Amino acid sequence: MTPECTPRFLASDNTSGICPEAMEYLLKANQTDDLAYGNDSWTARAADRFRKMFDYDCEVFFVFNGTAANSLALAAMGRSFHSVICHELAHIETDECGGPEFFSNGAKLLTSPGVNGKLTPEGIEALVTKRNDIHYPKPKVISLTQATEVGTVYSREELLAIRAVADKYDLRLHMDGARFANACAALDATPAELTWQVGVDALCFSGTKNGLAFGEAILFFNRDLAEDFAWRCKQAGQLASKMRFIAAPWLGLLESGAWRTNAEHANAMAAYLARRLASLPGVSLMFPTQANSVFVELPPVLIDYLRQRGWTFYTFIGAGGVRFVCAWNTTTELLDDLLADMETGLRSLT
Amino acid sequence: MTPECTPRFLASDNTSGICPEAMEYLLKANQTDDLAYGNDSWTARAADRFRKMFDYDCEVFFVFNGTAANSLALAAMGRSFHSVICHELAHIETDECGGPEFFSNGAKLLTSPGVNGKLTPEGIEALVTKRNDIHYPKPKVISLTQATEVGTVYSREELLAIRAVADKYDLRLHMDGARFANACAALDATPAELTWQVGVDALCFSGTKNGLAFGEAILFFNRDLAEDFAWRCKQAGQLASKMRFIAAPWLGLLESGAWRTNAEHANAMAAYLARRLASLPGVSLMFPTQANSVFVELPPVLIDYLRQRGWTFYTFIGAGGVRFVCAWNTTTELLDDLLADMETGLRSLT
Amino acid sequence: MTPECTPRFLASDNTSGICPEAMEYLLKANQTDDLAYGNDSWTARAADRFRKMFDYDCEVFFVFNGTAANSLALAAMGRSFHSVICHELAHIETDECGGPEFFSNGAKLLTSPGVNGKLTPEGIEALVTKRNDIHYPKPKVISLTQATEVGTVYSREELLAIRAVADKYDLRLHMDGARFANACAALDATPAELTWQVGVDALCFSGTKNGLAFGEAILFFNRDLAEDFAWRCKQAGQLASKMRFIAAPWLGLLESGAWRTNAEHANAMAAYLARRLASLPGVSLMFPTQANSVFVELPPVLIDYLRQRGWTFYTFIGAGGVRFVCAWNTTTELLDDLLADMETGLRSLT
Amino acid sequence: MTPECTPRFLASDNTSGICPEAMEYLLKANQTDDLAYGNDSWTARAADRFRKMFDYDCEVFFVFNGTAANSLALAAMGRSFHSVICHELAHIETDECGGPEFFSNGAKLLTSPGVNGKLTPEGIEALVTKRNDIHYPKPKVISLTQATEVGTVYSREELLAIRAVADKYDLRLHMDGARFANACAALDATPAELTWQVGVDALCFSGTKNGLAFGEAILFFNRDLAEDFAWRCKQAGQLASKMRFIAAPWLGLLESGAWRTNAEHANAMAAYLARRLASLPGVSLMFPTQANSVFVELPPVLIDYLRQRGWTFYTFIGAGGVRFVCAWNTTTELLDDLLADMETGLRSLT
The missing domain is CATH 3.90.1150.10 (Aspartate Aminotransferase, domain 1)
Structure with a gap:
């Protein structure tokens, strides 16, 4: 390096920098003053556009980066004494300097191996059934990365199989979508097909890797998990006062198809x-x-x-x-x- | 609203939006790809420019917003069982939804009244000497806002008097500079005169309110307090991968004098x-x-x-x-x- | 001192030390080995005895001290970005060195004055309605102390009035029962009359101040709030391995009427x-x-x-x-x- | 079970229950009232007795249980973005439900294999040198268990070799002494020989497993690490109000040689x-x-x-x-x- x-x-x-479609909207959003903290004329439009694109009335939040997006979503999906099951190569395990543990105030990550960077139902089940005593942090969330950290993708069938094991053990399903757009493209699938239609409860959709300067969207398809989530973002330093400069570039990406x-x-x-x-x-x-x-x-x-x-x-x-x-x-x-x-x-x- | x-x-x-000087540099920084996480060609330049402008070899970090800047700095300046003395109208007390408590894992804020939104040596001393038992969170940091939340400014004499009480009780001095530039202008003072020369240990300097889209600078004049601070930022979701889009606009503000x-x-x-x-x-x-x-x-x-x-x-x-x-x-x-x-x-x- | x-x-x-009734049971519990972590022959009996005495099928947990009991209960009743309304003289505000903030990872306490150390419906309502923006930690819990920190007691009528305001704003009601037994005696009331019958969701009942060496009972009348609470206690260092030495003395207090x-x-x-x-x-x-x-x-x-x-x-x-x-x-x-x-x-x- | x-x-x-020597002192401590929070006539004596027994002017604190002792000590030895190196079978990793992560607000444990449950200098070094970027929590503490979780003991030579690698990388050395007494007996060594003489910075010495009802001693040989530690214990719910019922039984164990x-x-x-x-x-x-x-x-x-x-x-x-x-x-x-x-x-x- x-x-x-x-x-x-x-x-x-x-x-890479900011793609033209995002920059165009950023410049547009800079033409006038606007309300702060997401009360501007862009944020609601961007959130609605997400809902339209996912064909689902999900809750949408914008935060600055991926560490925060994943960590805040995971914190909302469990409590400090719960655990999160993820692949041993998951970014949340290997590259967040303890971010998920920090935001959740101590939730442990339980890691599983799996070929091609992918969790398997068997691997998840092994962690869940390994112990059920109170000395072991109770599994509550499965986090998978789509596309994975090694450049592969979960098929819809694989996702459905993971959802089945989640249902069996009452686990919530989190998708780290650092490269979610690439997964949609790779699988020739709609966003809906890879998320709520296969039982994903919450998706962190990265804009940064997709052509923005900053900005990730967190989408809760399981709306109960989003209760008071705006307060969580605020407290954790993830509420942008000039929110429109995240929302407008996102809207540029979405409206243009970029x-x-x-x-x-x-x-x-x-x-x-x-x-x-x-x-x-x-x-x-x-x-x-x-x-x-x-x-x-x-x-x-x-x-x-x-x-x-x-x-x-x-x-x-x-x-x-x-x-x-x-x-x-x-x-x-x-x-x-x-x-x-x-x-x-x-x-x-x- | x-x-x-x-x-x-x-x-x-x-x-308000992004001022022209900041936008110019943002566009420049977008002309080529660059290294991530602050290893780009802009971040070090912006940090150096801060050191030159403050005439001091301070540690410089960039984070996304003011909640995070103040909360992270305060967390670094004490521990969870310490307390932070601030004015009863301080933004960290009234408008951060518990952000300082969250980032510090529980440090209490002890508030003091004071005319024109300003802490006084007497008010600080009253909180420090009120109790010294272990049921009372030990005061460790004074946080003052310059310019204050009610649009006034601390004079250099007032700051020196607060530093004296800080010295007397071994307290660290944090300056919330949400409107630090306005204070410099109001007092016709250099940045140095209002910070390390009057004993400020750490300054959170807001760029957002000064013409950026996002981005605050945290300057540690007491460099010991900055030990491993980059890890803290990373863990807390405040390390921008495309850091240059914070650093370059800051450089635009600084180089142009804007x-x-x-x-x-x-x-x-x-x-x-x-x-x-x-x-x-x-x-x-x-x-x-x-x-x-x-x-x-x-x-x-x-x-x-x-x-x-x-x-x-x-x-x-x-x-x-x-x-x-x-x-x-x-x-x-x-x-x-x-x-x-x-x-x-x-x-x-x- | x-x-x-x-x-x-x-x-x-x-x-004061350990009262005779508690000591008798402590010595009994020491006559044989027993299972650890509350699986012994005393813990379930003590919990059942609480349920009988309160005439309610509540969830019962034992922890070491009052700081932990109150802080853990409050942490379970809200999340880090929520706030807890309490009297300005409340022990949780004045004498816990930030314990509630630590266990909850940042929940702020909002304090209210009130004659004779008592919260009033009006005082609570004033804090709830003061603001509803996301920069203000959302009120979620009312915590009152019975008997109060100044040696007074809330009457049943006062408790019912507080429950009414809790219902109005969807708040949970926590009772710090550091001197709950003294309140029952003072009001010539049954435990039930002062808790679930007036809408208390969770009670922290102090044994230490009532004649034990250590040990507080946490009773959740709102059982939903106790979900996975045993894990919370464990993680937070409040699961005694030799639990019977808390449970048996408690049983001594309860069975003897002491x-x-x-x-x-x-x-x-x-x-x-x-x-x-x-x-x-x-x-x-x-x-x-x-x-x-x-x-x-x-x-x-x-x-x-x-x-x-x-x-x-x-x-x-x-x-x-x-x-x-x-x-x-x-x-x-x-x-x-x-x-x-x-x-x-x-x-x-x- | x-x-x-x-x-x-x-x-x-x-x-097992309370051994006779501990019970004798517990009963003695119950003969009169005494000051609370460790200001009684037993706590200082017990702490002094530890200092005499270890032949070292260490800082001594008493807490309720092992989860808390280890977690609080580790929290004091690093910060949330640091990591703790331990054996993959270490109790702090496998059986504390995320306690160390909770008390430290997110410090990750990095685990190493090693025959007979023991860390090796090579294993430690591998974790330290694996990465040094800020996405990896910076190693700050080595935690080893003496006797180990599999009933073996580290020899003095092994401990010295681990201290050497700690020195090389500026790491602190924590000893989980859940069965420290058994290690001393096994190695026919004095407490000093197995702790500060081989460079241990902090020891958590279990009384519970040694014959008490509750109570662990935390000894800081590196006194700098104990700064304000009493406040940490208080905030975290580990300050016993009737502290003498931990301290006196400990004194019974120590004075009797039990x-x-x-x-x-x-x-x-x-x-x-x-x-x-x-x-x-x-x-x-x-x-x-x-x-x-x-x-x-x-x-x-x-x-x-x-x-x-x-x-x-x-x-x-x-x-x-x-x-x-x-x-x-x-x-x-x-x-x-x-x-x-x-x-x-x-x-x-x-």
């Missing part, structure tokens, strides 16, 4: 990259490329070489695993440059 | 309004107008009339108190319209 | 003391003596004199207010000694 | 049991029996048979693992009865 030449960005979809075309583009770029990588010698894909992330095992010397060439990316699971993430503005030119550098590297290093 | 005609905004400086000219303008507008109000019959100013807020006692029927005419403002301290806040973009035309409506109202209502 | 001769204790009912005779005795001693004090020159009672505490205004020099003579007591509300508390083992001899010292002091000091 | 005949207790050392003879006895009983078990066919010890717990792999049908015969014990690590714990009052007769039942069971079941 300290490139020695001009950096070229494939580390995450959060290295929320989906951005995701389709990013997914297509990842597919392109994966396809080309698969043909390189000494390179092997680690997971199926279903959304906008590509995970690949590279020789360590190649990793060093790419970093020297300015490429930014994360390593993942050991020294040889590498993650490339495509975004709404990733170009084939950029990917071709990467592939060319890889080929050069592989040649010279062997 | 539900005006029946075109709303006209004097409720708060957070109803941080101060915006404040000077807002103060001048408030002074203009106060001067004109003072001459209206049946209208009395509640506090000296030293920064950008004007507090005035109005006849209740006039308040209703103004709301019907679309004016947005808060009532304050009883039914008759009203607050008008001027911002970087408030115009004399707007204020003249308000005054004209007041005169009409006063005539017709009597 | 640092007497220079043999201390004589009237500071609080927690300076819970009430202890209280009656303490009340009678307080009444005796108050009666005698009222006849002393220069001494005036501050509140009606209805339970086991006597509050009296004394000349400061007399206060010093009494301390020198080894008397332990708290001062209260200013330099001249003094609280004497009688307990299950207070004797008339002790009180006569106090009165004699007072008379001597008053004579010699004037 | 629901035996069908008279229960016989080997489930834990918390099924703290150690109790542990020696329990260890001897465990050694006896282990020796005899090792000779049974179809039975294998799971860990070395070094303290007062015996872990043994039994055929499932034998486990059922023993439960039917009234034996209480926990299963552990899969269906076949069983833990027997000996206490200060365990007798060879009881163990012989167990062994006889086992032999009968093994014969009849095969």
